[in-house]
Amino acid sequence: MKKTLLAVAALLFNMAVYAQIEKPVTWSYAAKKTSATEAVIYIKANIEKGWHLYSQTVKDGGPVKTTFTFPASAAYTLVGKTIEPKPITKFESTFKMDVSYFENGVIFQQKVKLKAGKPVVKGTVEFMVCNDKQCLPPDEVTFSVPVK
Template sequence: MKQLVLFSLGLLFSLSVSSQILKPVKWSYAAKKTGKKTAVLYLKATIEDGWHLYSQNMADGGPIKTSFSFSPAKNYQITGKTTEPKATVKFEKSFNMNVSYFEKSVIFQQQVTLTEAGTHPAVKGSVEFMVCNDQQCLPPETVEFSVPVK
């Protein structure tokens, strides 16, 4: 009986380990004031080895591209589009197209205009992204953020 209980516990443990949720991307955020009424948001993705995060700038018909959505607010306005560094471009058979992606880490930047000088708003929004490795792609994920501008 004791062996059956130990076997059952071992089986449950191995099932729970194999069904862990993969989270190969960790996001961090910062902001820097560049003037009395201007700031830059830094949206950093740290990507585990072997995985890649897709660029914002890709043709339709492939993986889900990274996209940022910012909540409207009275104390700030989003200025221009979110920028990114140059991505790696490679043909991927699974999508039958060239894809643009980042490995290890990437910092996206967004210009913000503050509607009142001296204010310290928190810029809120979300990022939708998709990651793949050589064996699999994870479903698209959306992460909400709040970046204080000090």
């Protein structure tokens, strides 16, 4: 009986800890062919109210900037760098510097040149989010976007 109670207590504790993990950003992905040999990959971050996601252009000494990594592929090549809309730039006392970030949501775009068939663009995004009380540790999400 004691073992059963301990097992139930441990399970409840684990559930409580898991329930406290915050995920203020959700990601979605899409691709649109712009010609027979080119496409644009759209990487959208939906950001909960009160939180902000840092730009790709944050300088050293600040928060972790958003970074996209695309592994080499025989099916496509990247065209230029991942682009983003104009971010909000403000002084943050936590980092003692101006930082650039997005609130509510942002769509990043990556152009690709298609080489073969129906490629699937794969990648990883590393990012960091903060609100006015805390910053969460950097997180990494992998994605896979079919180009049709």
